[in-house]
Amino acid sequence: MQTKYEVQEPNLIVWVPQELDHHHADILRGEVELLLHIHRIRNLIFDFSETEFMDSSGIGVLIGRSRNLGYQNGIVYARNLNQHVEKIFKASGLDKIIYIISEETKQ
Amino acid sequence: MKTNQMQLIFDARSVNECFARVAVAAFLTDLNPTLDELADIKTAVSEAVTNAIIHGYQSKENKVRLYCTVWDNNVEIIVEDDGVGIADVKKAMEPFYTTKPELERSGMGFAFMDAFMDELEVTSKPGVGTKVVMRKRIGAQD
Numbered sequence: 001m002q003t004k005y006e007v008q009e010p011n012l013i014v015w016v017p018q019e020l021d022h023h024h025a026d027i028l029r030g031e032v033e034l035l036l037h038i039h040r041i042r043n044l045i046f047d048f049s050e051t052e053f054m055d056s057s058g059i060g061v062l063i064g065r066s067r068n069l070g071y072q073n074g075i076v077y078a079r080n081l082n083q084h085v086e087k088i089f090k091a092s093g094l095d096k097i098i099y100i101i102s103e104e105t106k107q
Numbered sequence: 108m109k110t111n112q113m114q115l116i117f118d119a120r121s122v123n124e125c126f127a128r129v130a131v132a133a134f135l136t137d138l139n140p141t142l143d144e145l146a147d148i149k150t151a152v153s154e155a156v157t158n159a160i161i162h163g164y165q166s167k168e169n170k171v172r173l174y175c176t177v178w179d180n181n182v183e184i185i186v187e188d189d190g191v192g193i194a195d196v197k198k199a200m201e202p203f204y205t206t207k208p209e210l211e212r213s214g215m216g217f218a219f220m221d222a223f224m225d226e227l228e229v230t231s232k233p234g235v236g237t238k239v240v241m242r243k244r245i246g247a248q249d
Binding site for chain 2: 019021022023026029053054055056057059060061063064083084087088091092
């Protein structure tokens with residue numbers, strides 16, 4: 001497993017990699033799906049504190065997990081977005097689909 | 108007007124998406140772009156290269172060509188492939204339109220290139236390939 005994560009059912013925290021492009025999005029998607037199969041998860045939290053780059057491939061991963069988890073009444077959250085990631089969220093409307101947790105201090 | 112140019116030819120593999128955008132960013136250092144401008148350009152390059160790999164070549168290995176030219180404070184980036192091409196470029200450029208929803212593509216690739224660069228031109232011919240030309244002026248925010 002390349003992805004750093006923490007499970008405390010029903011919560012799963014996943015640390016998004018430094019660069020979330022098509023290449024890393026495919027890895028992240030596969031590993032998060034596996035974790036969602038093994039554990040009973042209602043809240044999936046993507047932590048972006050280590051993420052410096054994200055493009056539209058990352059949007060697909062987040063929307064996909066939000067949809068799949070939504071079938072089971074689960075919710076997807078995002079936290080610790082840097083300025084660039086926040087711009088990607090806003091430009092794509094992702095900020096209207098994914099709940100952004102903003103109480104933690106931004107880098 | 109003095110220009111400076113570089114060219115990259117690389118395998119259409121997803122691992123090279125990062126290489127392409129970082130190489131362009133390194134090439135632009137001399138123009139003293141802001142971190143914001145650099146992030147915009149890296150995103151646009153990543154989108155164009157990812158499109159060439161996933162859509163142009165349908166993930167079959169082939170070569171992607173990238174040309175980057177700078178003059179004064181201007182950057183021009185061209186990303187070319189000899190892939191399947193796009194029959195309806197206008198349709199392909201619509202936000203959220205994707206031909207590969209099964210791969211969870213968001214359909215935001217061209218929209219991001221358009222939003223993060225000043226100019227975007229896409230020419231394509233089915234069976235021949237696609238050429239994306241993007242331009243941006245560095246320091247325009249000052």
